[in-house]
Amino acid sequence: MRASFVFSEVVTGLRRNVTMTVAMIITTAISLGLLGGGLLIVRLIDKMSEIYYDRVEVAVFLTEDVSTNDVTCTQEPCIDLRRDLESTPGVESVVLETREQAYERFKQIFEAQPELVELARPQALPASFRVKLADPERFPVIEQEFSGQPGVLSVKDQGTFLERLFELLNGIRNATFAIALVQALAAVLLISNTIQISAYTRRTEVGIMRLVGATRWYTQLPFLIEALVAGVIGAIAAVVGLVIAKFAFLDRILAAPIEANIIPRLGLLDVAFVSPILLLVAIGISAVTGYVTLRLYVRL
Amino acid sequence: MIRLDEVSKVYKTSTRPALDRVSVEVDKGEFVFLIGPSGSGKSTFLRLLLREDVPTRGNVFVHDWNVAKLPRRKVPQLRQRIGCVFQDFRLLVNKTVAENIAFALEVIGKPAHTIRKVVPEVLELVGLEGKADRMPHELSGGEQQRVAIARAFVNRPLLLMADEPTGNLDPDTSQDIMLLLERINRTGTTVLMATHDHSIVDSMRRRVVELNLGQVIRDESRGVYGVGR
Numbered sequence A: 001m002r003a004s005f006v007f008s009e010v011v012t013g014l015r016r017n018v019t020m021t022v023a024m025i026i027t028t029a030i031s032l033g034l035l036g037g038g039l040l041i042v043r044l045i046d047k048m049s050e051i052y053y054d055r056v057e058v059a060v061f062l063t064e065d066v067s068t069n070d071v072t073c074t075q076e077p078c079i080d081l082r083r084d085l086e087s088t089p090g091v092e093s094v095v096l097e098t099r100e101q102a103y104e105r106f107k108q109i110f111e112a113q114p115e116l117v118e119l120a121r122p123q124a125l126p127a128s129f130r131v132k133l134a135d136p137e138r139f140p141v142i143e144q145e146f147s148g149q150p151g152v153l154s155v156k157d158q159g160t161f162l163e164r165l166f167e168l169l170n171g172i173r174n175a176t177f178a179i180a181l182v183q184a185l186a187a188v189l190l191i192s193n194t195i196q197i198s199a200y201t202r203r204t205e206v207g208i209m210r211l212v213g214a215t216r217w218y219t220q221l222p223f224l225i226e227a228l229v230a231g232v233i234g235a236i237a238a239v240v241g242l243v244i245a246k247f248a249f250l251d252r253i254l255a256a257p258i259e260a261n262i263i264p265r266l267g268l269l270d271v272a273f274v275s276p277i278l279l280l281v282a283i284g285i286s287a288v289t290g291y292v293t294l295r296l297y298v299r300l
Numbered sequence B: 001m002i003r004l005d006e007v008s009k010v011y012k013t014s015t016r017p018a019l020d021r022v023s024v025e026v027d028k029g030e031f032v033f034l035i036g037p038s039g040s041g042k043s044t045f046l047r048l049l050l051r052e053d054v055p056t057r058g059n060v061f062v063h064d065w066n067v068a069k070l071p072r073r074k075v076p077q078l079r080q081r082i083g084c085v086f087q088d089f090r091l092l093v094n095k096t097v098a099e100n101i102a103f104a105l106e107v108i109g110k111p112a113h114t115i116r117k118v119v120p121e122v123l124e125l126v127g128l129e130g131k132a133d134r135m136p137h138e139l140s141g142g143e144q145q146r147v148a149i150a151r152a153f154v155n156r157p158l159l160l161m162a163d164e165p166t167g168n169l170d171p172d173t174s175q176d177i178m179l180l181l182e183r184i185n186r187t188g189t190t191v192l193m194a195t196h197d198h199s200i201v202d203s204m205r206r207r208v209v210e211l212n213l214g215q216v217i218r219d220e221s222r223g224v225y226g227v228g229r
Helices: A003-016 A018-055 A064-069 A078-087 A099-109 A114-119 A136-146 A158-201 A203-211 A216-253 A255-259 A268-296 B042-050 B072-080 B097-106 B112-125 B141-153 B171-186 B198-204
Strands: A058-062 A091-097 A128-133 A152-157 B002-009 B019-026 B031-035 B057-062 B082-086 B159-163 B190-195 B207-212 B215-220
Touching (some): A003 A018, A003 A216, A018 A158, A018 A268, A058 A078, A058 A136, A058 A158, A078 A091, A078 A136, A091 A099, A128 A136, A158 A203, A158 A216, A158 A268, A203 A216, A203 B097, A216 A255, A216 A268, A216 B072, B019 B042, B019 B057, B019 B207, B019 B215, B031 B171, B042 B190, B072 B082, B097 B112, B097 B141, B112 B141, B159 B171, B171 B190, B171 B198
Parallel strands (some): B031 B190, B031 B207, B082 B159, B159 B190
Antiparallel strands (some): A058 A152, A091 A128, B002 B019, B002 B057
């Protein structure tokens, strides 16, 4: 196989169909960019679960009475509650958070909104037991056992909030994948169409090649490589797009939550992790589409 | 060299067979005219030899190949040993004369040094030594057909098939092309030429196979175009 010949055929082909080639690259890039975005969200979700599942606690809020009068938890019913919680199977640790501590934490969380801190008083916040569970799924048991007990105001699972957050993220991920899929379909059709046009504009060459006994590979390879080159350029464009989106968009919009460690930072490393996947998908899609098109629609 | 055994070809779109139980044998080194009116089956005949089509019935042999039963991946090997020339030249308009000829070798994977050697040789054979770098549109019709013949011959085929090679040329130029085909035939290459050109067939006095409505109606070793017509 003469590489120089195949190469020059590919360059000619891409140049001759420049508008279709550009359309093909753009569509592929958008599709892959969305796929990459979806994959980045998957990584974000993974990272978030790591951060949060460590922190997930069940909060057993204490009544006004206990919060005010038994700050150190040395009296009934607080002391009983603590003992019961500690002896419940699956409970890892029980920490008392007093009203003052709750207020400190409140101030810290809402640092950015001083007017809110201004309004809040320690008296408005209940004391609580911060209960860490070995298995966060065990929350219903704790809730059942302790709500309504004397001295208990309410039992809250921070996990429910997280679940909603994760549901939202999963939804965004699915939507991204869905759009990526539709775009991928468009990309596949464009690749197929471009190859057909390319084969048509070069029908004289292809006819002569067939006639003088060029093998199937020789006749088809230039078209396949054309599709591959466009696919790879599309993948590179998608990666560049993701990097730009990260710096110009994500980092800026999410600056505050990232600083507060609510959302983990997506680094260039994450983009680097996703890039080879995009490249492989691009190569796979264009190769398969090219091959099938040549087989089905183009008589070579 | 070529043998057709009771070959029939029926196209799906037609009720009448394009070829109807045709049996023809051509020896190595022969020069054969294939004549007959349009629709008589000449083109089908050539297509079957090239494996552009497979016969509905019967067997086609070219050299050592049973063409009709040749697996797809072996078809290129067959075609590499058959040169083809057409009425419309079929040159690549964006390539020079030399590039057009080299193309036929490049696409079958011949090494560059071979191509550099044989292209000038074949250009000399067809009488176009000085025109290697011309573009096809700068050449006359006869010269373009010479380029096409050079391309068909450059890989030294066993069989050269020409489908109305003089159809677009004036009589004098046609004579020159026939001289060239004759010269190629003298190198031992079998030549099979489909034509309508009475004067050429009559002047060459070579074997004539006449087809009509898909059947061989005449096969003469030193024939003319129309007997008694």
